[in-house]
Amino acid sequence: MEAINLERLKRHLLELAEIGKDDTGGVSRLAYSKEYYHGIELIKKWMEEASLSVKTDAVANVLGTRKGKTDRIMIIGSHTDTVEHGGIFDGCLGVLGAIEALKVIDEAGIELEHTVMVANWAEEEGNVIKGLIGSGSFVGKMEDSIPAIAEKLKAYGITPEDIRKSKFEDLDKVEKYLELHIEQGGVLEKKKKDIGIVSSIVGEERYMVTVLGKENHAGTTPMEYRDDALIKAAEMMLKLNKKCRQIDNTMVVTVGWIRAFPGEQNIIPGKVKMTVEVRSVRDESIRKLVDYMKQLCGEYNCSYEQTLAQNPTFMSSTLMETVKEAADDLGLSSMVMQSGAGHDAMMIANVIKDTGMIFTPSVNGVSHCPEEWTEWSDVEKSVNVLLNTILKLDKK
């Protein structure tokens, strides 16, 4: 069985991590930054060393192609932009892992049925313009977003025409898409599994909720005369949390941001604004919780505004089975799981039926921070699964 060269992959991951390394010990290599462009120069070099023919499109996706016996296309990809003060694995593992897999295939002189492309998608994180721009443009799903992001695009020197011309001309030939990514949660670690086989990416709705009460003097207003917006917000948070657990254990609800107004320690808050984010792979669960939230908004004198709506995405059973076979062949434990985070695979799945993802464990379930870590032994296992999945998929 083919196996990757962990030392080489480790060297590449660490070399890329130097670019944008910041004083938090993390990496700030935001999309379209000087550091980002510096990083993709390395990606291109390593693609070429893996005998891939490299092309950069108009939105700065880097695509490295290995011609196969047929023009049926399989794409392996992820991203190398980071959040501010991010980690060294989020995204990068998928791109450098794919290059490593193709390098091994090249060294072994294996001829593939499929034409395989390694994709380094631009601006996955959405820190500078909007998330998933690279993969979204590639599959022709970014046009509707152009008006809303026109100014930001301009600031980074990208034109609407660049978005349009980055749509891949041979989309109809793309049969399979595979993405390896760190889990970003603690499920694999807690369940002691080597490999996550992603079945779905959660749908997500976001709301800004405004709770109204009556602003008043914190000293002169007895408890029984109060209409404290923050107390109402606290009750709502706890009720939403409880209801979420009752409805569906695949669902999560989070209030990550809150402000009380006027926000003085000696004034009873007359208004509270808070974000409510709901994610689940089951659309009907999201509906139930959001309906409950709206009902609470009625009871508690709140208004709400939806700020994001995204349907769940389902991975193909062919891909899931193939990843499972590859893990089994390598003697690795695996589990089927959902992804609570969005990924480029979500965009790709809009047009490519056979889309799948492989997850590798995150230490302590943290990501997007300097502490983000994946053990090198897990890196090796998951990229070997990637490699062997590619070889198996090629025969399907």
Add this chain to the structure above:
Amino acid sequence: MEAINLERLKRHLLELAEIGKDDTGGVSRLAYSKEYYHGIELIKKWMEEASLSVKTDAVANVLGTRKGKTDRIMIIGSHTDTVEHGGIFDGCLGVLGAIEALKVIDEAGIELEHTVMVANWAEEEGNVIKGLIGSGSFVGKMEDSIPAIAEKLKAYGITPEDIRKSKFEDLDKVEKYLELHIEQGGVLEKKKKDIGIVSSIVGEERYMVTVLGKENHAGTTPMEYRDDALIKAAEMMLKLNKKCRQIDNTMVVTVGWIRAFPGEQNIIPGKVKMTVEVRSVRDESIRKLVDYMKQLCGEYNCSYEQTLAQNPTFMSSTLMETVKEAADDLGLSSMVMQSGAGHDAMMIANVIKDTGMIFTPSVNGVSHCPEEWTEWSDVEKSVNVLLNTILKLDKK
């Protein structure tokens, strides 16, 4: 029975309200501002029109004296500084009401036993340096605060020496202090009473509580693996609220300011900071609630820091009885009540045994905002009570 001239008082209140009038429809006449000094020029003029001999001390207290038959001193006072976007009555009613009362006494040619001083205390609100500076300096209780406020004092051109030399030289001759103020709450309005006879000013403790949880990805961290600091903070707020009502209905607890960190809608808060403010006239009630708060801090992995500690202040029964008699004589309904807000009377009560306060209703119980209002008929009633209380006290 002597009675005030409402039209004259109304004219003064409205004329003073023009100074610092802002575009919210409220008044911004912060202590030591240009507007504040402009305002006290009017105060001095009206004091002189009431035949008071006027003096301004080194911290900008304005003191107008009417010599009596004896050198036993009675002080009637309040303040004319406002909060930002405040109302026209908070403080001003007490100062202009006192001037009006003395003007009526002067017009009626009444000779008083007491030497009466009308005091316009500086910086009651504490918006620029620290609350109660004027009255605190007058009674010699600000010296300990000087190190903490030294820089701010300097910014407003006041020296530590100014604080020291503003201590009144004849404090030992001051027998009585009386202050008329708007209620700033909704109790008189709800109970349909004309006059509030203040029995006590609440004690107050303030804390900054830091709740610790575990910051994590809002999508990839299932509900059962979360340690959400904001959910813990919400539970604490509700428990504190419930406990407060159980312990003592004179007590209030308020969380007026809160922040979740990192404060992103897609990140589970790992830390929450919030203010907890407790007020009661019963020190033992405050102790019980604060002990409970500390116990919760233990249970919820929080730290806390005390930022204010102030004991309850009790008004003198002589003063309370005299206000009651004056209200009864005028056929006005009255009730004994606590003050949930701090006032200059709190500072004065440190050294003057016979200290008392009269409250007049606030429409909708709001204050410190452009909507702050007291009906003119209530203004008239309460200043007549002030006038008649002065006359009665003079005989005691």
